[in-house]
Every structure is written in C-alpha cells, then in structure tokens.
Amino acid sequence: MxxxxxxxxxxxxxxxxxxxxxxxxxxxxxxxxxxxxxxxxxxxxxxxxxxxxxxxxxxxxxxxxxxxxxxxxxxxxxxxxxxxxxxxxxxxxxxxxxxxxxxxxxxxxxxxxxxxxxxxxxxxxxxxxxxxxxxxxxxxxxxxxxxxxxxxxxxxxxxxxxxxxxxxxxxxxxxxxxxxxxxxxxxxxxxxxxxxPYEKAAGREGNGCFCLYHANLAINENEAAAIWLLQEVFQDLKIPFVIAGKNPSQKLEFMAHQHAHTCLVSNPSDKELHDMIAKAQINILPSFNNTGVKLKLLNALYNGRHCLVNQAGVTGSGLDNLCTIAETAEEFKNTIKKLYTKPYALEENENRQQVLKRLxxxxxxxxxxxxxxxxxx
The missing domain is CATH 3.40.50.2000 (Glycogen Phosphorylase B;)
Structure with a gap:
C-alpha cells in the first residue's frame, strides 16, 4: 500500500x-x-x-x-x-x-x-x-x-x-x-x-443532587442561555442549579449568586467539570442556535445522567431520542421537577451506547x- x-x-x-x-x-x-x-x-x-x-x-x-x-x-x-x-x-x-x-x-x-x-x-x-x-x-x-x-x-x-x-x-x-x-x-x-475522546456511555446510576449548565461563558449566546435559565426557570424553582464554564462576565457572576440555590463555578479544570457533569442529576443545555453540533451535549450524554435540551440543541445531531426536549420556560420547569426525582437507570447507558457508537x-x-x-x- x-x-x-x-x-x-x-x-x-x-x-x-x-x-x-x-x-x-x-x-x-x-x-x-x-x-x-x-x-x-x-x-x-x-x-x-x-x-x-x-x-x-x-x-x-x-x-x-x-x-x-x-x-x-x-x-x-x-x-x-x-x-x-x-x-x-x-x-x-x-x-x-x-x-x-x-x-x-x-x-x-x-x-x-x-x-x-x-x-x-x-x-x-x-x-x-x-x-x-x-x-x-x-x-x-x-x-x-x-x-x-x-x-x-x-x-x-x-x-x-x-x-x-x-x-x-x-x-x-x-x-x-x-x-x-x-x-x-x-x-x-x-x-x-x-x-x-469518549468511547463508552458512563452515566452513574441513581440520583444526583443538582442541575448543571456548562459552556464557554465568554460566548454571548451561552451567557444568554445561562441568564435565561436563572431568570425564567430557576428564579422560582428552588432546586439547586450550578452554572460552570470559561470566563464568565461579572454580570453573570452577580446574577448566579443572588439566590441561595444557584451558583457559578468559574473556569473549572477539565477534571472538575467532568466531575460536575457526572454528579449532576440533570445536565440542562438549551441552545439559541441550531448550527454545528453541541459538543457539550455529547460530553453530558457520555458522562452524565439525564439531559434536558430544546430542539435547537439537537437539530441535525441524531441525538433527539437520547434527550428530553422542552421549549418554553414553563416546560423546562415542569420537566426538571419530574427528572429531578427520577433515578437514572443503567439501561439508559446501554441505549445511549448503541446510538452514540453508531454515529x-x-x-x-x-x-x-x-x-x-x-x-x-
């Protein structure tokens, strides 16, 4: 050859x-x-x-x-x-x-x-x-x-x-x-x-103790998604919510720490972020654009428990059936309430593995x- x-x-x-x-x-x-x-x-x-x-x-x-x-x-x-x-x-x-x-x-x-x-x-x-x-x-x-x-x-x-x-x-x-x-x-x-880099879906069985949004927070649409979740979803939904990512603005830092049940982790290491994704009960990843593929969603699907997205976050990815999809703030709230108490089963990893390995x-x-x-x- x-x-x-x-x-x-x-x-x-x-x-x-x-x-x-x-x-x-x-x-x-x-x-x-x-x-x-x-x-x-x-x-x-x-x-x-x-x-x-x-x-x-x-x-x-x-x-x-x-x-x-x-x-x-x-x-x-x-x-x-x-x-x-x-x-x-x-x-x-x-x-x-x-x-x-x-x-x-x-x-x-x-x-x-x-x-x-x-x-x-x-x-x-x-x-x-x-x-x-x-x-x-x-x-x-x-x-x-x-x-x-x-x-x-x-x-x-x-x-x-x-x-x-x-x-x-x-x-x-x-x-x-x-x-x-x-x-x-x-x-x-x-x-x-x-x-x-991932080869095997490895979500942990059982329940986590918080919801997580992670992204490069220096990108304005990611900051907008984080602010939307803080103001429209977790403002009156008293479930622990963590935002994590690179280079957040002072505005976002301030907003994330206004309530006792919300916080922000700035510039976590790869190991720290991986640990948060694995420990979260729900990885919440709404997107404000439908181009490209959201690698943060793939990270969550391979390494986390439940994944909640909007349609823009999965369009064109082939991952629709592996996520729970909501659109409005009210739909996000209702879905979070249901998923937050639902134990993650290892059978879901097997389903994810089949789909992810194919794509x-x-x-x-x-x-x-x-x-x-x-x-x-």
Whole structure:
C-alpha cells in the first residue's frame, strides 16, 4: 500500500483539546495517525501556544500567527478569513501535491482564490458560519459588537456561497448540510460526525443532587442561555442549579449568586467539570442556535445522567431520542421537577451506547476520510 500523506490546516492550535472547537480536530488527527496517515499540520496561533504534544501524531507541525489587527478588517472578506491569510502557508503547501483537509471556513482563503486548484481538497464545515454569526448578533448587547457580527454574517454568507461550489465539503451536522443545500445549492456536501475522546456511555446510576449548565461563558449566546435559565426557570424553582464554564462576565457572576440555590463555578479544570457533569442529576443545555453540533451535549450524554435540551440543541445531531426536549420556560420547569426525582437507570447507558457508537465512531469516520482522499490510489 502506498504511503498516505495529508496536509491539515486548523484555525487554532488543537491541543489541549479542552473546548469544543478543537476537540474534533485533535481526535481526528490522533485517529488518522493510528491509521498510518502522515500528517503535516498547519496551525494558526491565536492565544494558544505551540504544543510539543502534537509532534507525537504529526510528521511536521507548522505554526502561523493569526494577524488580528483591525487593518485586516474588510468590506469584502470576512474577518475570520482575512486574519488567516498566509503566503508562508501557501508556500509550504506547494512543496508537494498531497491532499489538503481545511478545518473550517476560517482557513479557506487559498482555496477561495483558486490557488489550490488541481489538488484533492476537502473543507470541514464546523458551522454554517453565516448563520452562527447572525445568531451571535441577535444575542449581543454591545452596539459595536452587534454591528461587527451583523457585518461578518453578511460577508460570510456571500463568501460561503462562492466557496460552496468550489470544493467537496463535510459538515459536522445534518442541519448544516441542509442549510448549505437550501441557501447555496451545494451538491458536493455530506455529513461527517465529530471525532471524540469518549468511547463508552458512563452515566452513574441513581440520583444526583443538582442541575448543571456548562459552556464557554465568554460566548454571548451561552451567557444568554445561562441568564435565561436563572431568570425564567430557576428564579422560582428552588432546586439547586450550578452554572460552570470559561470566563464568565461579572454580570453573570452577580446574577448566579443572588439566590441561595444557584451558583457559578468559574473556569473549572477539565477534571472538575467532568466531575460536575457526572454528579449532576440533570445536565440542562438549551441552545439559541441550531448550527454545528453541541459538543457539550455529547460530553453530558457520555458522562452524565439525564439531559434536558430544546430542539435547537439537537437539530441535525441524531441525538433527539437520547434527550428530553422542552421549549418554553414553563416546560423546562415542569420537566426538571419530574427528572429531578427520577433515578437514572443503567439501561439508559446501554441505549445511549448503541446510538452514540453508531454515529460517533472515530474509526468508522476516519475510514470515510481515508476513502475520500485515497480511494483512487
């Protein structure tokens, strides 16, 4: 069998795999390495430093500084793309003719401009970005940031429309496949589930003693979901409720500690968060957008007890039957009351395992990528 070589371009440094945006990246790299793929990894550096760990899985790792200066602001190119333009990256890609996996619209500039013509290229769609930024704008209170998100969403819609006809695309959710087909008439797009560190559903039998919402709280829609739960659900529902996540605002810190039965854990370690997910009686994860796949939900399904979501939180994921779904605040309250006293049975783990293993199987999904890149060899 001929050697397999692959360039992978990532929008951020994919280690440590401590948030949703890089978890899929790292475990994809690790699984492809286990399948004897020689990986040439190209990372854009934002705030995360270079990582020795990546050398275990890659033949070579390149790092490029993301240029976030406002001189990169444009009225034609999305900011998430213009800040990742790199002549050095293109030069390194042109040293050979190996296939290229582009992780996210963010890294697609050289594909967009036609400079990767005559290469086997696959674009990994992490979100329908135009819709994601539209949702960020809806939940932003700062007028300046709202204007930026609206501008970025408008540019992304035009950019993604042109990109959709240039390349084969694998999206993380069936919902994003449908969005691209409906909005951009995309024909070369398919669903490839995310790669995960989890292998076995391991929810603990019995009852926990609190409800949990966890997320990156620096993202405005996640903060909005946490505030909605505090004000609309747990304001008069006297059941212990914990919010946990990265970089909460002072406003959210203050609101979470206004009542004796609610609190906030700021910047928990991976171990601490895993422990909270496992000990919670209900992992409550409403979402205010329906793009991408909610990796925090997968974490809860693999490691926690009952999961309560709204429809937007599971759309396109195939996980609907593993969760309890509510929409209004009143429905959330009533459902929480029922689930809070309902012991979690190990039989539910068995059901979860069957569904999750079918959808989120790293080896099966790596086989799909290998077929895409090397089926003609």
């Amino acid at each position: 001929a050697e397999r070589h692959l360039h992978i371009i990532t929008h951020d440094v994919p280690w440590p795999a401590d948030f949703g945006g890089v978890m899929d990246l790292f475990y994809k790299i690790k699984t492809l390495h286990q399948n004897d793929v020689k990986i040439y990894l190209h990372c854009f550096v934002n705030e995360r430093p270079e990582q020795e760990e990546l050398n275990k899985y890659c033949a070579k790792v390149y790092y490029y500084q993301r240029k976030k200066s406002w001189t990169r602001f444009s009225f034609s190119v999305p900011f998430i793309v213009s800040t990742r333009k790199s002549a050095e990256l293109l030069k390194n890609l042109q040293q050979d003719n190996y296939p290229v996996l582009i992780e996210g619209v963010h890294c697609s500039w050289h594909l967009y401009t036609g400079q990767l013509r005559n290469r086997i290229v696959l674009l990994r769609l992490h979100n329908a970005e135009f819709e994601y930024y539209h949702q960020l704008a809806l939940h932003e209170s700062s007028p300046l940031k709202k204007m930026y998100y609206q501008h970025e969403s408008s540019l992304l819609k035009k950019y993604e429309n042109k990109l959709a006809g240039k390349v084969n695309i694998n999206a993380v959710s069936a919902q994003d496949v449908a969005l691209y087909q409906q909005n951009f008439k995309a024909t070369h797009i398919d669903h490839l589930p995310v790669f995960l 989120y199987n790293n080896q099966k999904n790596a086989d799909k990528l290998i077929e895409i890149f090397w089926s003609q060899q």
